[in-house]
Amino acid sequence: MPSTQAEAPLLALTSGEPAGIGPELTLALARRWPALAARVVVIGDPQLLAARAAGLGWAVEIEPLDPAAPVPPARDGHLPVWPVALRRPSHPGVLDPGNADYVLETLDVAIAACRDGRAAAMVTAPLHKGAVIEGGHPGFTGHTEYLRDACGVEEVVMMLATMTASTIDTRRAPRPLRVALATTHLPLARVAEALDAALLTRVTRILAAELTRCFGIAAPRILVSGLNPHAGEDGHLGREELEIITPTLERLRAEGLDLVGPLPADTLFTPRHLNDADAVLAMYHDQGLPVLKYAGFGQAANITLGLGIVRTSVDHGTALDLAGSGQADVGSLRVALEVACEMATHRSH
Numbered sequence: 001m002p003s004t005q006a007e008a009p010l011l012a013l014t015s016g017e018p019a020g021i022g023p024e025l026t027l028a029l030a031r032r033w034p035a036l037a038a039r040v041v042v043i044g045d046p047q048l049l050a051a052r053a054a055g056l057g058w059a060v061e062i063e064p065l066d067p068a069a070p071v072p073p074a075r076d077g078h079l080p081v082w083p084v085a086l087r088r089p090s091h092p093g094v095l096d097p098g099n100a101d102y103v104l105e106t107l108d109v110a111i112a113a114c115r116d117g118r119a120a121a122m123v124t125a126p127l128h129k130g131a132v133i134e135g136g137h138p139g140f141t142g143h144t145e146y147l148r149d150a151c152g153v154e155e156v157v158m159m160l161a162t163m164t165a166s167t168i169d170t171r172r173a174p175r176p177l178r179v180a181l182a183t184t185h186l187p188l189a190r191v192a193e194a195l196d197a198a199l200l201t202r203v204t205r206i207l208a209a210e211l212t213r214c215f216g217i218a219a220p221r222i223l224v225s226g227l228n229p230h231a232g233e234d235g236h237l238g239r240e241e242l243e244i245i246t247p248t249l250e251r252l253r254a255e256g257l258d259l260v261g262p263l264p265a266d267t268l269f270t271p272r273h274l275n276d277a278d279a280v281l282a283m284y285h286d287q288g289l290p291v292l293k294y295a296g297f298g299q300a301a302n303i304t305l306g307l308g309i310v311r312t313s314v315d316h317g318t319a320l321d322l323a324g325s326g327q328a329d330v331g332s333l334r335v336a337l338e339v340a341c342e343m344a345t346h347r348s349h
């Protein structure tokens with residue numbers, strides 16, 4: 001632990017799509033900072049943030065800072081900002097793809113700060129994938145893949161997790177639920193062809209190693225789902241389990257990984273299985289995430305594993321329907337900041 005707040009690790013928080021709820025979530029945080037063993041700096045347009053605060057009638061002082069200068073400890077009603085200029089005026093709920101480069105620049109500033117050591121972790125408010133794509137980035141599919149390429153790694157793993165050990169409500173859930181994905185932002189029609197032994201091997205190894213390195217779990221037990229109904233029903237409902245998943249898991253078990261599966265996804269998410277597990281590896285986005293969000297939407301974080309830097313995010317999107325209302329729930333952003341702190345601390349040890 002740092003001895004003073006002035007020495008606390010720094011979290012670089014990108015404010016996301018300017019027309020979405022990201023800017024006001026950062027303001028909501030600053031009205032009353034959560035107890036965090038970290039300092040936070042927001043990356044975004046100071047005038048945008050000031051305009052959102054004024055529109056909501058929230059008294060938050062925006063302080064633009066030189067990114068080379070020290071970031072002060074958190075103080076209620078005060079928001080330190082590393083400035084990035086909007087490309088076009090932005091209005092709550094109204095997307096303008098002309099701001100795509102602004103959104104990506106906020107990410108680049110955070111990535112640079114993590115890589116050169118000014119920040120211990122980056123936390124991202126939601127961006128709008130469609131607006132970035134339409135703004136001149138046709139290959140864009142999300143933060144996860146953008147960060148993978150920016151950090152120069154071959155593979156990363158998207159994992160969403162409900163609450164950290166410190167915030168978990170033990171009456172409702174005995175342990176955090178962590179759900180990682182073998183494939184991420186891919187049309188469903190392309191999932192089966194994308195799933196091969198090499199991908200599954202890379203993803204499973206990263207997941208196991210990062211659960212140890214970033215969460216301190218010495219020998220993580222991972223439940224692996226099948227792809228098909230009833231995990232393929234012995235090949236009668238699909239052959240990926242027999243031909244790809246089972247042989248891959250056998251090879252990885254021989255390396256010492258504690259893997260259970262492939263299990264039918266419809267009954268994997270029951271206490272009988274989950275109580276003994278540290279994480280679930282689902283084969284595709286909408287196999288794993290609906291369960292996670294049913295269990296803890298608004299109280300979960302999205303984590304990118306395998307990057308070489310710490311990155312967490314919220315469990316929700318830009319919620320254009322709520323932008324500018326001040327009604328968006330800041331719970332997931334708080335969890336994302338806490339998880340980033342927890343991961344940065346484990347990694348530094």
Ligand SMILES: NC(=O)C1=CN([C@@H]2O[C@H](COP(=O)(O)OP(=O)(O)OC[C@H]3O[C@@H](n4cnc5c(N)ncnc54)[C@H](O)[C@@H]3O)[C@@H](O)[C@H]2O)C=CC1
Nearest residue numbers: 125126127128129130313314316317318319321322328329
């Ligand atoms: N980390 C990120 O950058 C993420 C970005 N997205 C992007 O966000 C955009 C919109 O996605 P949708 O599927 O519509 O999901 P969404 O999460 O923005 O909205 C789904 C529903 O949840 C509600 N909601 C979302 N966040 C909330 C909050 N903090 N408090 C209260 N209610 C909340 C919304 O009002 C809406 O009814 C898409 O472009 C998507 O790709 C989606 C998920 C994560």
Ligand SMILES: NCC(=O)COP(=O)(O)O
Nearest residue numbers: 141142143144145302313
């Ligand atoms: N469902 C998660 C999501 O869409 C967020 O993805 P990313 O932008 O963090 O890659």
